[in-house]
């Protein structure tokens with residue numbers, strides 16, 4: 001019923017697209033992290049106007065489906081902004097993933113920042129640091145430590161979500177499998193191969209996360225530090 | 227309230243919502259003086275210190291250090307920063323930077339705020355650590371230090387800034403009894419080195435032996451102040467007498 005030889009033959013074909021999938025995920029992750037940090041700091045410091053704008057941004061990107069957002073960027077935006085006519089699927093997908101996950105990460109990073117003890121803020125101000133210095137030197141590094149294990153969760157989410165790029169005509173892992181299946185009519189085998197490859201990648205990441213969590217815990221309880 | 231004071235508060239009034247915590251505080255600290263502030267808890271002692279470096283914003287009054295005198299209620303962001311940079315603060319809870327080692331805690335203000343080169347700041351931090359007998363803990367994080375060690379680093383962080391005014395808010399109150407002695411000894415050294423300081427404390431021994439002046443606060447006002455010998459042996463106000471009877 002399942003053609004194992006076909007599957008085995010397909011593995012190297014799909015694996016060729018792992019770098020693209022991974023690259024899109026890493027790129028989106030970095031973009032989302034930077035944007036999330038900016039949004040979270042704006043929210044925590046309640047910077048006028050920017051604070052409200054960040055709120056609307058976060059609400060929109062959390063409140064609408066990622067697929068709808070991707071279609072908006074790829075098919076919708078060129079109609080309104082001519083510069084976007086030239087946008088390719090990979091760029092549109094990464095833009096969408098970045099904005100979407102920045103909105104989620106901003107909220108959880110904000111939580112991590114607010115979780116830093118009040119006296120850390122006061123101690124930094126008392127030595128004469130500006131709000132920016134306080135944030136950069138004292139608060140964000142402590143929030144990041146708490147946020148690190150969660151960050152792996154977001155990366156896993158982003159990695160899996162890159163498969164949606166296939167709906168924008170990008171031939172990544174999912175797109176490649178779809179093409180193979182369309183030629184051979186072996187849908188089960190093709191999508192099973194994709195699923196297993198995603199699964200293995202996510203499993204590896206989970207191990208990394210478990211290791212990160214153990215390390216954070218050790219630090220929190222005052223063990224030896226790097 | 228000008229001229230002779232190294233640092234002063236004038237007419238300082240602070241409310242939290244409906245409750246008035248400070249009711250027009252006037253206090254003048256001479257350069258090199260060590261002033262001990264005593265009084266029942268909930269009286270506004272911490273708030274007084276925290277208004278001086280703008281961790282709290284008062285509703286009225288003036289705050290002065292050296293040639294800088296600002297309206298406590300209307301101080302601009304730049305004035306707040308300038309006032310903070312003329313003070314150092316020691317917290318009851320130590321409040322060491324949790325993401326920094328002992329050495330980094332001391333050097334941080336020097337590099338980030340004073341713009342001192344890293345190597346020079348590290349050298350200064352190490353020299354202070356050696357001086358207070360904690361050189362071997364230079365690379366330890368706060369979570370690996372005892373309470374007494376943390377508070378000594380807290381004081382060292384303040385010492386490094388070489389501020390015009392050092393504010394200390396009950397620096398020994400959170401300590402296990404075994405660590406109180408070493409922290410008091412360091413505070414004595416700082417005072418004897420001529421650092422201008424205002425210390426809120428429950429350690430009457432410290433107030434009596436080290437302070438040049440004792441200020442007794444109750445209900446958001448300064449009830450009585452004077453040299454320790456007089457305050458402790460001959461308090462004039464009945465509230466001071468009652469308080470001292472309770473704590474001595």
Ligand SMILES: Nc1ncnc2c1ncn2[C@@H]1O[C@H](COP(=O)(O)OP(=O)(O)O)[C@@H](O)[C@H]1O
Nearest residue numbers: 242243247265266267268269270271272273274
């Ligand atoms: N952030 C705050 N918000 C509301 N009330 C406060 C705050 N800080 C202090 N208070 C109140 O102000 C009063 C004086 O507090 P504090 O200055 O800490 O007194 P002390 O240091 O003499 O014990 C207390 O009644 C306290 O509950």
Ligand SMILES: [Mg+2]
Nearest residue numbers: 271272273396
């Ligand atoms: Mg207090």
